[in-house]
Structures are given as C-alpha cells and as structure tokens.
Amino acid sequence: SLPDEMGAMYLASVLAGNDWDYVMTHPAYYYGSFSTPLLYPFFVLIKDPLLLYQCLLGVGAFLRSVPSIICFIILIKYWKIQDIRLAVLISTASCFLTPTRSNNIDNEPGLILCCRIIVFLIISLEQDSLKRNRIYKSVFLAIVLNLSLLGHTRAILYSIATIIVIFLYHILTRHSLVNYKWFAITYLIMFALSQRIIAFLTTFLYTGNASEMDIANTSGSLGEQLNSGLDNVFSH
DSSP states (O other): OTTHHHHHHHHHHHHTTOOOHHHHTTTOBOOOOTTHHHHHHHHHHOOOHHHHHHHHHHHHHHHHHHHHHHHHHIIIIISOOOOHHHHHHHHHHHHHSSSSOTTSOSSHHHHHHHHHHHHHHHHHHHHOOOHHHHHHHHHHHHHHHHHGGGTOGGGHHHHHHHHHHHHHHHHHHSSOSSOHHHHHHHHHHHHHHHHHHHHHHHHHHOTTSSSGGGSBTSHHHHHHHHHHHHHHHHOO
C-alpha cells in the first residue's frame, strides 16, 4: 500500500541499506517511524520480500495485541471486575474493535497502543493519591504523548484531547489530574525534541524536497493543511 505502508517501513528499510528514494517521493508523504526499532531487525535478517512482509505483518499484529493487556489491567485493577473470563473476553475483543486490521503494516498499531497507554495513565492518575507516583505518571504521560507524534502527525489530537480532559477534570472536581509543573516541563522539552527528530528524519529520508513544509503529514505542513481545510469548509 503506497504511501501508508511503505511510509511506515521507510526508515527501517533505509537504515538496513535499501534505496526507496524514488518510490517514496511519488508522492512525498511522511508516515512516521514509531515501529522502526521493531521492524529494522527483520529488514537486516530477511532478504526474501514475501517472507519479510509476513514478518512485518507479525510486528503489527504484536503491537495491536499489547493494548489487550493494558485493557485487562484496567478492568481488574480499576474497574474491579472479578470475573477473569469476562475481563479476558472484553480485553480480547478490544483488539478487534479498532478501525484497522493486521493485514497491513502501517502506523495505526503504534498509535492505538499509545492511545491505550494514555487512557491507562489518565485513569491511573485519577486513582493514585501518592505525590511521588503522580509526578512519575505525569512525566510518563507527557513522554508518551510526544512519542506518539513519531508515529504520525495526527497524534497531536492525543495531546489536545488530554489537555481538554485535564482542564475539565480540574473544573469539575477542583483537583488536579496531573502534576502541572512536571507535566508541562516534560511535555515542552519532549515536544521540542520530537519536532527536531521529525525535521531531521524528513530531511534524511526525503532529500529531494526543499523543506519539511513541502512534505505532507509533517508538523511543518500542518498549519497549511488546516488553513486549506477551513477554506474548504467555508467555500461555496
């Protein structure tokens, strides 16, 4: 699937010594690199393309299965479900109730995993009263929000949604959901770092483009895409 799957595998393939430059500049779409550490070893070890692709699909299937474990922990620890069979059934079903399947290897497995980790951390923060634990979880939440940006630029919605939840929680309960100081500091540092990494990767992978602004799906092109979308909304 071009460019979704090819884009998700691009960095791992390049690091393994493959030249996909011509293919990936027609069109030049940035599709993140969240899965690269897991995909790279297979590109190095397996040269048969059919066998390689099946292994890469396995990586995607693995990433899609991890959220079921997170779901199980939420059900048992925080929802207090006593019936283990019911918890297993719901957790397993949660892996199948997603908008994409494991018959391709794209960015969605990493994004879904990040989303489930974010949900887990928000629930855990709401339940945890120990100050030190809340600091650690606030820092980890900020890190995960920015790691998700390495999966796809649309993950900025995770940050927006999380900030809205934090704000509404404070309004409704008069309590803080996160440690504001540590969350804000960590988020700003990680956001700056993630944007530098994305800018470097787009330059490294898409050498034929003048700047990040020219490459769709990057943060640099996000503002232009938003303006274009608003123009379409209010056009005749």
